Amino acid sequence: MPTVTVRIPTPLRSYTDGADELRAQGTTVTEVLRALGAAHDGLLPRVLGPEGEPRQFVNIYLGSSNVRVLGGMGTRVKDGDIISIIPAVAGGAHESERPAPRRT
Amino acid sequence: MKAKDLLLAELKSEIKEVTPREALTLQSRGAALVDVREADEIAQGSPSGALHLGRGFLELKIEEAVPDYARSIVLMCNGGMRSLFAAENLKRMGYSHLHSMIGGFSRWKAEGLPFEVPTRMDTNLRERYARHLVMPEVGEAGQIKLLNSRVLLIGAGGLGSPAALYLAAAGVGTLGLVDYDAVDRSNLQRQILHTDARVGTSKVASARQTLEALNPSLKVKSFETRLESGNVEEIFKDFEVVVDGSDNFQTRYLVNDACVKLGIPNVHGSVYRFEGQATVFWPRYPKRRGPCYRCLYPEPTPAELAPSCVDAGVLGVLPGVIGLLQAVETIKILLGIGDLLVGRLICYDALRARFTELELAPNPNCAYCGERAQFPGYIDYEKFCADAAT
Numbered sequence: 321m322p323t324v325t326v327r328i329p330t331p332l333r334s335y336t337d338g339a340d341e342l343r344a345q346g347t348t349v350t351e352v353l354r355a356l357g358a359a360h361d362g363l364l365p366r367v368l369g370p371e372g373e374p375r376q377f378v379n380i381y382l383g384s385s386n387v388r389v390l391g392g393m394g395t396r397v398k399d400g401d402i403i404s405i406i407p408a409v410a411g412g413a414h415e416s417e418r419p420a421p422r423r424t
Numbered sequence: 425m426k427a428k429d430l431l432l433a434e435l436k437s438e439i440k441e442v443t444p445r446e447a448l449t450l451q452s453r454g455a456a457l458v459d460v461r462e463a464d465e466i467a468q469g470s471p472s473g474a475l476h477l478g479r480g481f482l483e484l485k486i487e488e489a490v491p492d493y494a495r496s497i498v499l500m501c502n503g504g505m506r507s508l509f510a511a512e513n514l515k516r517m518g519y520s521h522l523h524s525m526i527g528g529f530s531r532w533k534a535e536g537l538p539f540e541v542p543t544r545m546d547t548n549l550r551e552r553y554a555r556h557l558v559m560p561e562v563g564e565a566g567q568i569k570l571l572n573s574r575v576l577l578i579g580a581g582g583l584g585s586p587a588a589l590y591l592a593a594a595g596v597g598t599l600g601l602v603d604y605d606a607v608d609r610s611n612l613q614r615q616i617l618h619t620d621a622r623v624g625t626s627k628v629a630s631a632r633q634t635l636e637a638l639n640p641s642l643k644v645k646s647f648e649t650r651l652e653s654g655n656v657e658e659i660f661k662d663f664e665v666v667v668d669g670s671d672n673f674q675t676r677y678l679v680n681d682a683c684v685k686l687g688i689p690n691v692h693g694s695v696y697r698f699e700g701q702a703t704v705f706w707p708r709y710p711k712r713r714g715p716c717y718r719c720l721y722p723e724p725t726p727a728e729l730a731p732s733c734v735d736a737g738v739l740g741v742l743p744g745v746i747g748l749l750q751a752v753e754t755i756k757i758l759l760g761i762g763d764l765l766v767g768r769l770i771c772y773d774a775l776r777a778r779f780t781e782l783e784l785a786p787n788p789n790c791a792y793c794g795e796r797a798q799f800p801g802y803i804d805y806e807k808f809c810a811d812a813a814t
Binding site: 329330331340375376377379381384385386388389404406407408409410411 | 670671672673676694695696697698699701720721722723724725726736738769771773775776780781782783784785812
């Protein structure tokens with residue numbers, strides 16, 4: 321079974337003991353992520369919806385292409401492939417000083 | 425009759441002459457209007473959109489400016505004679521659709537047709553931008569474009585600071601700044617527009633002070649307000665490029681929606697701890713169809729999955745890297761050079777010192793930029809993002 325590297329974005333590293341890359345086995349993108357989820361509690365629900373599709377604020381890339389434009393989550397992977405999980409990040413100007421503003 | 429008059433009479437029989445109004449019509453249908461006068465004459469004004477190719481260099485430069493020998497060309501000078509001589513030479517070079525404008529610029533101006541007085545670069549400006557002027561990709565024409573351009577920065581913070589400083593240094597003529605915040609001491613670790621002495625003062629005022637000190641000819645337009653559905657178009661309408669350095673999803677979606685509606689390129693950057701991202705959202709990019717922010721992220725990240733930077737922090741230097749990628753893309757857009765980050769996301773991992781490029785595909789069914797999309801209107805962004813949190 322192919323072994324694939326999965327890149328974990330900073331906001332999700334609390335579920336991977338701080339690891340920024342993990343290796344997992346599977347023949348499709350879904351299988352690799354499920355294997356990862358089995359080993360890291362809480363990670364998968366942040367990435368995949370109940371139907372197993374990437375959530376609306378997350379994109380999953382195989383190599384440099386979004387799995388949505390490939391064969392979806394069933395896209396087959398091969399040994400040495402890289403999967404990247406890319407969530408929307410708002411951060412920029414002065415986020416560190418306060419959480420998202422609340423207008424009154 | 426003098427030889428000159430004989431020659432002119434002969435040329436008039438060979439070259440079709442048109443009035444300034446006819447020239448304007450031809451120009452609007454795609455003809456090249458070529459002003460062959462000397463630089464000092466052109467400095468007094470020249471028809472809008474005319475190519476400035478003085479007679480001295482006309483034959484050397486025309487093929488670069490008008491590569492198609494079959495394209496219609498209207499030559500013009502100040503009175504209508506030099507343009508006839510110029511037309512004769514272009515005819516010999518193989519140009520087939522040549523016209524000479526009767527009465528030249530004098531008559532064009534007298535008839536009230538549109539003209540522009542080109543920006544002149546004085547010695548001071550030439551010295552300041554000397555390293556741009558020697559680059560063929562910028563040159564005098566490019567520098568003048570920058571001097572006449574208008575860029576809006578959302579946020580005078582971590583990303584906006586380096587972007588604004590370099591855009592001001594590069595000679596972008598007008599910078600708009602939107603920020604309602606005051607300078608906090610904890611900003612100074614990365615927001616290099618501000619200073620310790622200005623802690624507690626308005627960010628846009630502090631930014632203006634720094635930017636005007638760097639480049640006194642810069643015009644700064646301050647918008648000390650929150651960007652909202654009600655003011656976004658009024659603020660955006662005068663700008664050519666928007667640089668998004670905002671810090672929350674509400675603003676990200678609002679900036680996206682307004683940019684898509686108005687057709688303005690949205691130069692996007694975001695940072696988080698040691699990681700940053702940059703891209704250009706511009707569905708109308710002439711070279712290829714790229715996505716908008718909503719194609720990528722139809723919904724915002726729920727709060728529990730996006731811990732605030734109060735907990736997360738950001739490496740102070742990181743927004744410098746990302747903000748400058750945004751500045752570079754902005755300059756390229758303004759100059760019309762190179763290949764933009766449209767449809768491409770640059771991810772920078774500072775700890776691994778690694779840049780990764782990902783392809784961003786547009787969503788043809790996107791409600792905002794999709795092929796058949798009708799702008800759905802601005803939404804309640806506060807609610808939209810709050811709902812995502814539940």
